[in-house]
Amino acid sequence: xxxxxxxxxxxxxxxxxxxxGVYAKPSSAPRALIVSLHGVSNSAAIFDNTIPGExxxxxxxxxxxxxxxxxxxxxxxxxxxxxxxxxTFDGQIALLRLALTAAWEQYGADEAGIVLLGQSFGGxxxxxxxxxxxxxxxxxxxTHGTALRWLPGAxxxxxxxxxxAPFVELPFDENARSLGPANSWVHEARERxxxxxxxxxxxxxxxxLRFPEHLRQISADVxxxxxxxxxxxxxxxxxxxxxxxxxxxxxxxxxxxxxRRQRFVVHQPxxxxxxxxxxxRELAFVEECRVHNSMIAPEPxx
Numbered sequence: 001x002x003x004x005x006x007x008x009x010x011x012x013x014x015x016x017x018x019x020x021g022v023y024a025k026p027s028s029a030p031r032a033l034i035v036s037l038h039g040v041s042n043s044a045a046i047f048d049n050t051i052p053g054e055x056x057x058x059x060x061x062x063x064x065x066x067x068x069x070x071x072x073x074x075x076x077x078x079x080x081x082x083x084x085x086x087x088t089f090d091g092q093i094a095l096l097r098l099a100l101t102a103a104w105e106q107y108g109a110d111e112a113g114i115v116l117l118g119q120s121f122g123g124x125x126x127x128x129x130x131x132x133x134x135x136x137x138x139x140x141x142x143t144h145g146t147a148l149r150w151l152p153g154a155x156x157x158x159x160x161x162x163x164x165a166p167f168v169e170l171p172f173d174e175n176a177r178s179l180g181p182a183n184s185w186v187h188e189a190r191e192r193x194x195x196x197x198x199x200x201x202x203x204x205x206x207x208x209l210r211f212p213e214h215l216r217q218i219s220a221d222v223x224x225x226x227x228x229x230x231x232x233x234x235x236x237x238x239x240x241x242x243x244x245x246x247x248x249x250x251x252x253x254x255x256x257x258x259x260r261r262q263r264f265v266v267h268q269p270x271x272x273x274x275x276x277x278x279x280x281r282e283l284a285f286v287e288e289c290r291v292h293n294s295m296i297a298p299e300p301x302x
Contacts (some may be wrong), residue, residue, distance in 0.1 A: 002108050004027045004063070005024060005027065005062035005180070006024065006025055006027070007024040007048075007059070007062070007113060007276075008017070008022070009022055009023075009024070009278055010022070010069070012071065012102050012106070013282050014074075014095045014099035015158060017074065017082055017095060018078045018079065019072055019073075019078060019096075019099050020044070020072045020076070020078035020079070020185075021076035022045070022048055022069075023067070023068070023069050023070075024058040024060050024062040024067065025062055025064070025067040025068075025107075026064075026074050028065065029110045029111070030067035031065045031111070031112065031287070031289065032066055032067070032106055032111055032112050032113060032115055032120065032286055032288060033066075033069065033103070033104070033108050033114045033285075034061060034066055034067065034069070034114075034115050034116075034117055034286060035054075035068075035069045035100065035103060035115075035116050035117070035182070036068060036116075036117045036118070036119075037070075037072065037096075037116070037119070037122035037125055038070070038072070038076070038118075038119055038120075038122050039118075039120025039121075040143060040200050040205070040208055041074075041197055041198060041200040042119070042197060043072050043077055043172035043196050044070040044072045044076075045195070046193070046196045046268070046270060048195055049165060049189060049196060049270040051189045051272075051273070051275060052186070054275070055276075056270070056275060057070075057270075057279050057282070058070060059092065060276065060280070061279070064283055065143075066283065069103055069107060069241055070094075071099065072086055072198075073092060073096070073122060073125065074085035074086050074092045074096070075201035075203070075204055076104070076201075077198075079114075079280065081197070084166070084201070084202075084203045085203070087201040087275065087300070088203050088204070088207055089125070089128065089205040089207040089210075089214055091203075091205075092124065092125055092128075093128045093129060096125065096129055096132050097129065097132060097135070099115065100129065100135075101135055101136060104126050104137070107287040108136070108137075111161050112290045112293060113137035113138060113139040113155025113290075113293060114136050114138055114139060115138075115139050115140045115142065115143040115285075116140075116142070116143070116144050117142045117143075118141075118146065119145050119280060120144075120145040120267065121146075121207075121208055121211070122143075123146030123228075124143075124215060125142060126142075126290060127143060127159045127215065127218055128224075129141075129219050130222045130224055130287045131211075131219070131220075131222050132221075133221075133223070138224050138227040138291070138295075139225070139286075139290060140224045140226070140227070140285065140286070140289035141225075142226075143227070143228050143229070144229040144230070144231075144269065144278070144282075145229075145230065145231065145236065145237065145268065146215070147214045147215075147228070147230055147237035147238065147243065147247060148215060148237075148243065148246060148250075149211075149237060149243045149246070150236070150237065151234070151235065151236060151237060151238055151242035154235070155194055155209070158205065161180055161200075161204075161205060162205065166202055167199035167202060168200050168202060168205060169199055170197070170200050172193075178260065179266060179271065179289050180231075180233045180264060180272060181264060182209055182266060183273075184264045184273055185271045186273065189270060190271045192271075195258060195271055199262045210243060214243070215250070217248035218255065219251050220250070220251070220252055221253070222251045222253060223255075223291055224255070224289070225256050225257070225258075225285075225288070226251050226256075226257045226258070227257075227258045227260070227282075227285045228248075228257075228258070228259045229260050229262050229278070230260075230261055231243065231262050231266045231267055231269060232261050232262060232263050232264060232265065233265065233266045234266055235267050236267050237267075239261050244259045244260070244261065247259045250282070256292070257291060260281075262277075263277075264280050264282075265278065274283045
């Protein structure tokens with residue numbers, strides 16, 4: 001973080017629950033508000049992970065003029081002890097709709113609107129939020145590590161974690177091969193990724209097993225621009241040309257859809273030397289959403 005940006009922990013009230021997170025913003029009026037949601041067994045800290053000497057996503061975005069609100073999803077952080085039904089797919093959508101309204105009221109002044117960003121299951125949730133037509137000026141939605149086709153063995157790994165317990169610890173994969181090509185990732189950043197891990201609510205795990213089904217059910221109702229990114233070496237989802245093409249056909253009402261493969265990275269790009277390239281492409285999409293909105297909105301951009 002530089003002297004021209006600020007970053008602080010926050011709480012957002014959503015119904016009867018508080019959602020924790022981190023808010024970063026530039027010193028000038030933000031160009032847009034990015035609301036970021038993490039994947040399974042993680043936390044909002046995933047968006048603040050850094051390669052030593054490099055800026056993480058929060059600081060990169062704030063330095064380039066965007067405000068970012070990275071939230072702990074229901075069942076994580078301050079809301080870890082939330083009722084089980086609020087950790088389901090539908091429960092999270094309902095609660096996060098309230099959180100988006102509160103976030104816009106608290107942090108959205110003088111901004112063009114909100115772009116939703118989600119990683120893995122968080123990507124499925126942001127698409128669900130977009131499909132639900134939230135009561136905020138939504139500009140677009142971007143996901144990474146969110147797809148349709150399980151790689152062999154990936155679904156079975158999640159199925160093996162089912163148990164009669166409220167939470168499960170998702171093992172951190174220590175296999176260097178699962179982190180991507182040699183010399184593409186940084187050991188110190190990998191250790192920070194491990195520190196951002198959190199217990200996975202069992203109610204959410206059951207929803208993860210229905211991931212492709214949920215995605216197919218909601219995608220036709222998304223009416224804002226969509227970007228979907230898969231790592232070239234993703235260990236959960238297939239990222240072949242045909243898999244990407246199938247994803248691009250899911251959103252008939254979206255004004256435009258970009259589905260792309262990020263070179264060199266796996267499911268979570270934060271520990272990779274290509275992380276900054278990924279962050280800048282995310283922010284380029286946010287800027288395109290601003291321009292698109294200016295072309296259809298009655299008022300000019302702030």
